[in-house]
Each structure stands twice: as C-alpha cells, then as structure tokens.
Amino acid sequence: MSVQRATLRQVFDHLILLIGSVLMCGPMVALLLTTTHPAGSLPRGGLTLLPGEAGLQNYSGLIDTALGASGEATVLLLAWNSFVLGAGFAALKVLLSLMAAYALTYFRVRCAPLIFAVLLLSIMLPLESRFLPTYGVVASLELTNTHSGMILPLLATGIGTFFFVQYLKTVPETLVEAARMDGAGPIRYFIDILVPMSMPMMGALFIVAFVTGWNQYLWPVLIASDETRYTLVRGLQFFGPSSLTGMMLACLSVLPPALLVILFQRQVVKGLFDGSH
Structure with missing residues (x-):
C-alpha cells in the first residue's frame, strides 16, 4: 500500500x-x-x-534590418549593447561583492554592522525608487548614452555582498592561520585561496546578474536617448507587439538568458545554496 x-x-x-x-x-x-x-x-x-x-x-x-529613425541601429548592435550591459554588470557585481564581503568578514572595519545593514537596506529598496537622483548624478558626470552610465548605477545593491558574507563565514579559521604561517598576506590569501574556493558561488551570481542586466528596460530607457545605445529589449518599441519583426526580437531577447540558465541551472543552485560544498 x-x-x-x-x-x-x-x-x-x-x-x-x-x-x-x-x-x-x-x-x-x-x-x-x-x-x-x-x-x-x-x-x-x-x-x-x-x-x-x-x-x-x-x-x-x-x-x-536597420532600426529606428536614423537607421544606424541594427539587431546585432542592440544585441551587443545588451551583452555589454549584462556581462559588464555581472562581472563588476561579482568582483565588488566579493571584495566588500572580504573586507567586512576578515578586517576590523569600523561600523561594519552598520555598513552591512545599509547594504541589506539597499535590497529592500526597488531600483525604480532611485532613478531620479541616480539620473542626476549620471548626467552630471556626463555618462548618459554610454555603457558605463547604464552599468555603474545598477551595482548599488547589496544582494551579492550578503551571499558572499554568509559564505565566507563558513570558511574555517584554521585556513586563515595556515595562510599566515605560510607567509601569505591579505591580497595573496584573497587571490590564491578565497577566489578559487568561491568560484561556484561566483559563477552562480554571475549568471543571475547577467540575466538581470540583460533584461533591464527602464534604466536603459531613461539613460540612453541615442538609438545606437538601445538594448535588444528596448528595441521592441520599434515594432508593434503583433508584428513578425517584433515577435522575432522578443524571441532573440529571451534566448540568451534562457539558454544560460537552462545549461547552468545545477551550478546556479549549488553555488547559491551550497557554496563549494
């Protein structure tokens, strides 16, 4: 039975x-x-x-196919902009998150709990709530219509640092002591030991951040007025939602992140929830 x-x-x-x-x-x-x-x-x-x-x-x-009024934007150019946004955001997000978590975990940073609390607070604030002040900063730095202007403001979230802090707390203290006895300084310990150990989580966070950056719509709309800086997702506005070209652009915009998640779904789950174990 x-x-x-x-x-x-x-x-x-x-x-x-x-x-x-x-x-x-x-x-x-x-x-x-x-x-x-x-x-x-x-x-x-x-x-x-x-x-x-x-x-x-x-x-x-x-x-x-030439898109837009100027005719300078093509599907390949839009796909390249989306790739730069997704890959650039993901790479910088992983690097900055790991470095911030390393500093908060292994160094005596003054007001470290307060800094970590502020990072957690950034997770609770929706990105759209920061668009207007962020746009003012980006415009004052003359980064509008640039890849840097699209990537850098998106880094201001602490979700990656949160995951890395939780993971680094599980690293045995004996490993730090062994590295010190071997003469390894903070930089060598970070590069030769922590980075290789954190590769599963780094890969998982990279994939999640790449999908997030690739699918961004509102921020690229606000920051880019030049058609040659449009992303593939934004290119859908050139055509009606029921037109053949619009449908094909929708398929192309979904395909890369979907394939990335499907091919590496086990690594994503293992990296985010198990670390290197």
Whole structure:
C-alpha cells in the first residue's frame, strides 16, 4: 500500500511540474513557432503551435534590418549593447561583492554592522525608487548614452555582498592561520585561496546578474536617448507587439538568458545554496 501511495505521489508531483512547465514555456514556444511563418501568412489569432517553413529566412533577414529613425541601429548592435550591459554588470557585481564581503568578514572595519545593514537596506529598496537622483548624478558626470552610465548605477545593491558574507563565514579559521604561517598576506590569501574556493558561488551570481542586466528596460530607457545605445529589449518599441519583426526580437531577447540558465541551472543552485560544498 505504501508503494502505491509513493507512486501516486510521484505521478502527482510530476504532473504538477508538467503543468507548470507548459504554462510558463507554452507562450514562448507558440511565439517562436509563429515567427517561422512568412509575414503575410500570420494566423489571425496572432499565435500558432504549427511550425512554418520560413524561419531561417525570417531570422537571417532580421540580422541586417536597420532600426529606428536614423537607421544606424541594427539587431546585432542592440544585441551587443545588451551583452555589454549584462556581462559588464555581472562581472563588476561579482568582483565588488566579493571584495566588500572580504573586507567586512576578515578586517576590523569600523561600523561594519552598520555598513552591512545599509547594504541589506539597499535590497529592500526597488531600483525604480532611485532613478531620479541616480539620473542626476549620471548626467552630471556626463555618462548618459554610454555603457558605463547604464552599468555603474545598477551595482548599488547589496544582494551579492550578503551571499558572499554568509559564505565566507563558513570558511574555517584554521585556513586563515595556515595562510599566515605560510607567509601569505591579505591580497595573496584573497587571490590564491578565497577566489578559487568561491568560484561556484561566483559563477552562480554571475549568471543571475547577467540575466538581470540583460533584461533591464527602464534604466536603459531613461539613460540612453541615442538609438545606437538601445538594448535588444528596448528595441521592441520599434515594432508593434503583433508584428513578425517584433515577435522575432522578443524571441532573440529571451534566448540568451534562457539558454544560460537552462545549461547552468545545477551550478546556479549549488553555488547559491551550497557554496563549494
């Protein structure tokens, strides 16, 4: 009886997961299949679950499509801007978070609890609440319409530092003492020991931050008025939501972060919740 109950429970769990997967991925699959049809033969309802024969032709023509009023922006340029925003934000976020956590954990920083509390407070404040004062600072530094202006303000959150502080507290004190006996200073200990040990969490945080940076919309809209600085997500405004080109841009904007998460989902979970253990 217990075996049957366990089997029924397993079937029920998988059924719930299957339903959830269909609800989450179904619209995206329908959108992708719709873009494989010629522009003049789009279904009346807008989406279809039947594949077409013009997918390669549609996407190859999209690559060289000129966007905007100036005609200088292309899909490749928009994708490059999105990549720079996502990768730049992720790399700097990981580096600054680990360095801040290292300082708060291993050094006698005055008012360290207060500093950590302020970092935690930044997690509770939505990014949109800081847009106006942040824009004033960026504009005064003449960083509008630049990649730096899009990346640097997004770094002002303490979520990465929080995770690294919790992880570094689990590192045995004997490791620090052994490094000191070996003659390793703070910089060598950080580079040769802590950074390699933290690689799983660094990789997990990089992926999460990359997806966050890639999907940014409101801040790039506010900071970039030059069409050559638009991101792929913002490029959707050039076309109607039901147009073939708009659907293809939506698919392209979702594909890189989705593939990154799917390919490295186990590493993300292991890094964020288990560290290197």
